[in-house]
Amino acid sequence: xxxxxxxxxxxxxxxxxxxxxxxxxxxxxxxxxxxxxxxxxxxxxxxxxxxxxxxxxxxxxxxxxxxxxxxxxxxxxxxxxxxxxxxxxxxxxxxxxxxxxxxxxxxxxxxxxxxxxxxxxxxxxxxxxxxxxxxxxxxxxxxxxxxxxxxxxxxxxxxxxxxxxxxxxxxxxxxxxxxxxxx
Amino acid sequence: xxxxxxxxxxxxxxxxxxxxxxxxxxxxxxxxxxxxxxxxxxxxxxxxxxxxxxxxxxxxxxxxxxxxxxxxxx
Numbered sequence: 241x242x243x244x245x246x247x248x249x250x251x252x253x254x255x256x257x258x259x260x261x262x263x264x265x266x267x268x269x270x271x272x273x274x275x276x277x278x279x280x281x282x283x284x285x286x287x288x289x290x291x292x293x294x295x296x297x298x299x300x301x302x303x304x305x306x307x308x309x310x311x312x313x314x315x316x317x318x319x320x321x322x323x324x325x326x327x328x329x330x331x332x333x334x335x336x337x338x339x340x341x342x343x344x345x346x347x348x349x350x351x352x353x354x355x356x357x358x359x360x361x362x363x364x365x366x367x368x369x370x371x372x373x374x375x376x377x378x379x380x381x382x383x384x385x386x387x388x389x390x391x392x393x394x395x396x397x398x399x400x401x402x403x404x405x406x407x408x409x410x411x412x413x414x415x416x417x418x419x420x421x422x423x
Numbered sequence: 424x425x426x427x428x429x430x431x432x433x434x435x436x437x438x439x440x441x442x443x444x445x446x447x448x449x450x451x452x453x454x455x456x457x458x459x460x461x462x463x464x465x466x467x468x469x470x471x472x473x474x475x476x477x478x479x480x481x482x483x484x485x486x487x488x489x490x491x492x493x494x495x496x497x
Contacts (some may be wrong), residue, residue, distance in 0.1 A: 247486060266481075267475030281492040298481050315462045337477060338484035342494045348481070351474045366474065369465050374477045383495050390496070421462040 241243065244294045244380045247287065248404045249386075250278055255408040258291070259355060261362045265335075266351065271296055274362075276407040283386065285336065286407065300333035302415060303349060306381035312352050313419045314365060322363055327418040331355045335364075337375070343380075346375040354418060359410045368421075 245361040254268045261272050265288075273291040284305060290296035312358040313334050314322075322386045324330055332354055334347035349372035427435060434444040440460050457465055466487035486490065 248487075265478055266471065267478045279488060281488060283492050283495050285488075285491075296482055298478070299484050317465055335478060335481050335482050336484070337480045337490075338491060340485060342491050348474065350470070351477075364474075364478075366428060366464065366470060368466075374473050381494075386496055 243275065243289070243291050243406075244399050245289050245297065246274065246295045247276070247297055248279065248289070249274045251275070251277065251404065251406050253291065253406045254408070256277060256360075256408045256410060259288075259362050259409060261364070261402045263351075263363060265364050268296065268367075275415075276300070276409070278405055280403045280405065280409050284382070285414060286333070286354075288333075288335075290390070291403050292304075298353075299336040299338055300353065301336055301347060301382070303332065303347060303352065304415065304417060305350065305385050306347065306378040307376075310349065311417050312355065312365060312367060312422045313369075315421050318354075318363065318365055319420060322354060322361060322367075323359050324356050324418070326355075327420060328414050329356060329358045330414060330418045331357055331412045332415040332417045334376075344377070345379050347378045348374045349375045349376045356410055357411065357412055357414060 241253055243253045245251055259273045259274045261274060264270065264272055269289045271292050274288050275291060277287040277289045279287065284301060286300045288298040288300050332352050333353050334349060336345060336347050338345045351364050351366045353362055354365050429435065429445050431445055431448055433441065434442050436442050442458040444456040445453060446456045
């Protein structure tokens with residue numbers, strides 16, 4: 241299908257690129273169908289784009305990039321809701337707030353987006369840990385990480401830089417950071 | 424909503440495994456103790472409001488991402 245977006249123009253989105261979020265993102269319960277967009281800018285930042293409202297898109301980044309020991313502990317009810325019988329088939333992303341002063345960008349560690357990669361469903365989960373902030377400064381760590389992978393030439397090779405594309409959910413590598421609270 | 428009156432030290436039970444005790448009453452503040460299985464998630468309601476506000480800020484991220492990308496990779 242063709243999806244109109246405010247940031248990326250028109251995108252072609254296949255069935256394997258759709259993510260359903262039955263309860264929506266907190267504060268936006270009316271939107272339940274999304275796709276992940278890779279803007280092709282090699283910043284590791286992806287976008288969770290609403291299919292139902294072109295103006296709604298959230299920047300996402302895997303928290304392990306700036307917080308290597310991050311873990312998302314989910315309750316049995318949350319795992320059921322996500323239909324996750326194997327926690328290793330999931331990916332975890334923090335929602336970013338990119339400020340006009342880019343160095344002040346923050347990540348929400350308290351309420352990550354957990355995606356079931358097999359079922360293509362996701363949920364914004366609220367974690368119990370008090371040390372996880374909704375506004376975690378992480379510009380320095382992300383920049384250092386990008387410089388390191390640039391130096392090691394580890395960025396995935398692209399045929400053409402700057403090409404915007406929807407991401408096939410099944411090709412996202414599992415984050416291995418979801419844990420069960422009961423375990 | 425079910426409304427119950429409790430005195431200091433009294434408690435309510437929810438299902439078989441959750442117990443909420445009134446630990447202290449001081450002026451307009453009530454301290455509650457909560458006993459629940461470790462997989463029960465318990466949050467102050469303000470946490471949800473803070474997350475909703477943050478999500479609304481996240482949507483406002485600048486459209487000109489080329490500059491963001493330049494600063495990050497430079």
